[in-house]
Amino acid sequence: MTGDETLLAVSELSVTLRGRPVLSELSFEVGRRELIGLIGANGAGKTTLMRACLGLIPYQGRSSLADLPPQDRSRRAAWMPQAREIAWPVTVETLVMLGRIPHLGPRQRASETDRLAVYHALKEMGLEAFRQRTATRLSGGEQARALLARAMAQDTPLLLADEPIAGLDPAHQIATMQSFARLAEAGRSVIVSLHDLGLAARHCTRLIVLDAGGIVADGAPDTVLTPSLIRDVFGITAWFEHTDQGPVFQPLEVLE
Amino acid sequence: MRGRVFFSGLILAVLVLFTVSLVIGPAQIGPMESLRSLIAGDGGPLTLVMREIRLPRALLALLVGGSLGLAGAAMQGYLRNPLADPGLIGVSGSAALGAVLAIQTGFAAGFALGLPLAALAGALAGVFVVLALAGPRGTSLTLILAGIAISSLTGALISLVLNLSPNPFAANEIVFWMMGSLADRSMTHVWIALPFALLGAVLLASLRRGLDALTLGEDSAAAMGIGLSRLRLTLVFGTACVIGASTAVAGSIGFVGLVVPHILRRWVDARPGRLLGASALGGAAMVLAADIAVRIVVPSKDLKLGVLTALVGAPLFLHMIYRTRREGL
Numbered sequence: 001m002t003g004d005e006t007l008l009a010v011s012e013l014s015v016t017l018r019g020r021p022v023l024s025e026l027s028f029e030v031g032r033r034e035l036i037g038l039i040g041a042n043g044a045g046k047t048t049l050m051r052a053c054l055g056l057i058p059y060q061g062r063s064s065l066a067d068l069p070p071q072d073r074s075r076r077a078a079w080m081p082q083a084r085e086i087a088w089p090v091t092v093e094t095l096v097m098l099g100r101i102p103h104l105g106p107r108q109r110a111s112e113t114d115r116l117a118v119y120h121a122l123k124e125m126g127l128e129a130f131r132q133r134t135a136t137r138l139s140g141g142e143q144a145r146a147l148l149a150r151a152m153a154q155d156t157p158l159l160l161a162d163e164p165i166a167g168l169d170p171a172h173q174i175a176t177m178q179s180f181a182r183l184a185e186a187g188r189s190v191i192v193s194l195h196d197l198g199l200a201a202r203h204c205t206r207l208i209v210l211d212a213g214g215i216v217a218d219g220a221p222d223t224v225l226t227p228s229l230i231r232d233v234f235g236i237t238a239w240f241e242h243t244d245q246g247p248v249f250q251p252l253e254v255l256e
Numbered sequence: 257m258r259g260r261v262f263f264s265g266l267i268l269a270v271l272v273l274f275t276v277s278l279v280i281g282p283a284q285i286g287p288m289e290s291l292r293s294l295i296a297g298d299g300g301p302l303t304l305v306m307r308e309i310r311l312p313r314a315l316l317a318l319l320v321g322g323s324l325g326l327a328g329a330a331m332q333g334y335l336r337n338p339l340a341d342p343g344l345i346g347v348s349g350s351a352a353l354g355a356v357l358a359i360q361t362g363f364a365a366g367f368a369l370g371l372p373l374a375a376l377a378g379a380l381a382g383v384f385v386v387l388a389l390a391g392p393r394g395t396s397l398t399l400i401l402a403g404i405a406i407s408s409l410t411g412a413l414i415s416l417v418l419n420l421s422p423n424p425f426a427a428n429e430i431v432f433w434m435m436g437s438l439a440d441r442s443m444t445h446v447w448i449a450l451p452f453a454l455l456g457a458v459l460l461a462s463l464r465r466g467l468d469a470l471t472l473g474e475d476s477a478a479a480m481g482i483g484l485s486r487l488r489l490t491l492v493f494g495t496a497c498v499i500g501a502s503t504a505v506a507g508s509i510g511f512v513g514l515v516v517p518h519i520l521r522r523w524v525d526a527r528p529g530r531l532l533g534a535s536a537l538g539g540a541a542m543v544l545a546a547d548i549a550v551r552i553v554v555p556s557k558d559l560k561l562g563v564l565t566a567l568v569g570a571p572l573f574l575h576m577i578y579r580t581r582r583e584g585l
Contacts, residue, residue: 051475054479056475056478056479070478070481070482070483071481072481073479073481074479074480074481075481077479078479079475079476079479080476081473081475081476081479083473083475085336085471085472085473085476086471086472087336087470087471087472087473087528088336088471088521088526088527088528089526090471090525090526090527091525094525094526094527095471095472098468098469098471098472098480099480101465101468101469101480101481101482102480102481104465106462106465147472150472154480
């Protein structure tokens with residue numbers, strides 16, 4: 001793993017869904033060791049952007065990941081969609097093992113490497129005790145963590161997760177953001193969409209702000225979360241300070 | 257470990273039922289004697305009975321049951337719905353329409369292979385209509401809707417044929433054929449069905465990993481490198497081959513494709529890929545058992561196989577619904 005390799009290069013990406021332009025001419029690059037928070041109001045196009053980057057929906061422009069053949073792409077980037085689907089009552093371990101599918105040949109069985117990846121993903125998400133539990137009978141938050149462990153077990157340089165911490169308790173929200181930070185420290189990168197600006201400000205190395213189909217700000221949380229941007233994009237006021245215990249961002253009131 | 261024991265048990269059950277199916281029949285022959293004449297083949301009437309009547313019947317039960325179980329598991333896995341049935345995409349209906357037309361027009365009577373070939377042609381036509389309706393990039397929902405439309409249309413057309421039939425014997429034959437049976441089939445039927453059933457089985461078996469990935473939904477599966485359009489096409493053609501082949505030689509046999517995957521799911525830890533093989537074996541065992549039962553229960557009356565599977569299958573299904581509700585699955 002080299003230091004400044006580009007994991008995703010997007011240029012002039014536009015998406016039109018049912019005749020309605022959702023994203024227009026977005027460009028950005030993702031290198032290694034980045035934890036990118038994708039923020040923006042509801043309907044700003046966060047999910048659409050991530051799916052277009054992966055080539056899951058039609059788009060114009062270029063995305064280095066979507067250009068790859070599906071099998072190659074699935075070894076470069078993992079995707080955790082917002083819809084938390086677990087169709088069958090499989091065990092948590094089986095569920096997480098599904099993340100190894102891109103690494104297996106048509107008739108190949110799970111190897112030691114696969115088992116190890118599953119073990120690490122379960123441990124990272126604090127799910128060791130849940131291994132033999134039926135995934136469909138877990139609580140919503142537990143299911144989200146199991147699905148995130150599944151995406152982590154795919155063991156890709158880049159992980160894209162759509163609102164992975166929504167519905168998690170505070171301890172697991174923080175723990176999940178810390179797991180992402182650890183992945184970034186280990187040389188990988190994570191793109192995560194989220195609405196909790198406090199967690200975004202505290203844990204992300206970079207924020208990309210979407211509004212009206214375009215990127216309105218892209219950079220370190222300090223430079224992005226200015227009062228004017230918070231006002232224009234989110235329509236709120238907020239308190240943002242660097243304290244002894246790190247950056248603290250607290251939304252205050254809705255502007256009329 | 258548990259999986260290996262389970263699969264061995266299924267294989268054993270199929271072997272035992274296959275043997276029992278061979279030694280049962282109206283001709284009162286001892287089990288050992290009948291098996292000996294089947295294998296040795298002295299050219300006597302006993303060998304003729306074994307090779308021309310009982311062997312094709314047992315082989316067809318294996319083939320039809322395996323086809324129904326496999327297609328049911330594949331369909332449930334693809335639609336991520338335990339209530340899905342291989343008939344859902346309209347193939348059984350269109351195969352039945354082909355067969356009914358062959359009986360009505362006299363094509364079946366005039367030509368020995370007329371009926372199964374017409375049924376296969378019907379299945380093939382049904383697939384193309386379903387695919388044309390559902391579109392190349394459609395979702396599973398459009399596929400189901402197209403299937404329902406085809407099933408209703410073929411059902412209506414079969415009723416129309418019966419309605420307008422000037423010949424009560426043809427109408428009678430149609431009604432009995434639609435109940436599904438394996439009686440009085442020959443090795444020719446086996447050779448007609450076998451290539452399609454094998455081709456379909458290979459296609460459906462190749463879906464293993466894709467169906468596993470679909471546990472996480474279509475978006476996740478696509479992101480894991482599973483080509484969904486190709487998977488759907490393989491599923492539809494594979495199902496058409498196996499269901500077309502089994503409907504062509506046995507008529508419509510209900511509930512096997514629905515019930516078998518449902519019963520066996522818990523034994524393969526709910527993994528859709530593994531369920532394919534298990535359901536093929538389970539379906540074969542169920543149809544072999546049912547075909548043995550129709551010969552034992554009322555040997556004098558030609559009890560139809562499809563009637564028995566529905567009679568047993570429907571209450572079993574009700575029981576499973578009750579159990580599913582209780583477990584909150």
